[in-house]
Amino acid sequence: MVKILKDESLEIRRKFLEKQGYRLVGKHSAIKLCYYCKSSLKDNGDCYKNKFYGINSWKCIQASVTLDICNLRCQWCWRDIDYNPKKVKFLDDPKEIIEGFVKEQKNALDGYLGNEKVNKEKIIESMKPRHIALSLTGDACMYPRLPELINEIHKKNMTSFLVTNGTFTEMVKRLVNNQPTQMYITLPAADEETFKHVCRPIANNLWGKIIDSLSLLRKFRRSTVRLTLGRGLNFKDPEKYAKIINDNEFKFLELKSVMCVGYARYRITGEQMLGHEEIKKFAEELSKMTDFKIIDEEPRGRVVLMSKKEDKDFRFLEV
DSSP states (O other): OOOOOOOOOHHHHHHHHHHTTOEEETTTEEEOOOHHHHHHHTTSOOOHHHHHHOOOGGGEEEEESSTTOOSOOOTTOOSOTTOOOSOOOOOOOHHHHHHHHHHHHHHHHGGGTTOTTSOHHHHHHHTSOOEEEEOSSSOGGGSTTHHHHHHHHHHTTOEEEEEEOSOOHHHHHHHTTSOOSEEEEEOOOSSHHHHHHHHOOSSSSHHHHHHHHHHHGGGSSSEEEEEEEOTTTTOOOHHHHHHHHHTSOOSEEEEEEOOOOGGGGGTOOGGGSOOHHHHHHHHHHHHHHSSOEEEEEEGGGTEEEEESSOOHHHHOOOO
16 A cells, blocks of 8 residues: 655655655655566566657666656646645756766666576666656656756767646746757646646646647657546547647657556546557547547557657657
8 A cells, every 4th residue: 555645854755755666866856767667677568668769668767856846736646746845945956966867777777687587688788878758756847957957968878758747838948949859748638627627736827838838849859749548537528639739739649548556546546547449549539630640559558659640760769
């Protein structure tokens, strides 16, 4: 059973997170070995990002620069949204954060070096990570030095995927001149009423900011809109999603089921998770109303990839 911790003592919180497998970096950042990184090391399957974009799971760092900090309370979020730190100062240096990510990733993987079930070639390669996914917890766009941090990632010859909820439009604007390798914006609903119901924002007028951020995606070389869909939540109104999609320009569209894991188990049920065929059918409905077509899918992850045209030379990254 997952324990909900409401004590806001930073030291207590840090110890609690460490027990969950987080490796803390500085005052507000962390990494955690993801399920697919560990699975891939044993040749038991990769993340869908491997199939869709060529990201090798065993060389990928799952990270956060805003640990536990977000302005939304999405019902499907796997983190402990009952914990809400009141005072956070984002003072850590971008270069030190990235160095900390790499160091802690290697430390976390050390225990796999002697594991007979692990692919020896992969574990050696994992010690030189090539990709950072800023998607672990919180919203990275709250970190004021994010553009510098993205640049530091690229200086190390690593690629970056940034996942944001789109409510920090000013930061999205700043990132246009400091672009992550791939920019993700989650579109959590097809209208403002549903957004407020499923995401429970802690500030007003955030729906308009999401729409404004989506309009900026046309300025990014690699851009993705993600629909995270759940039964009884936002799995409805494909025509409304289609209008938003048609009003904006971006490269990829991902449709993925909510997952009843972690703290999400306190807010959603297994019945609200969608089967892969349901996700695919919804994608097919969108394809009839937009120029986006299904170009790939990963049933294990219950996720479908759509684009206006297939361009494998562009889609796949060398990482």
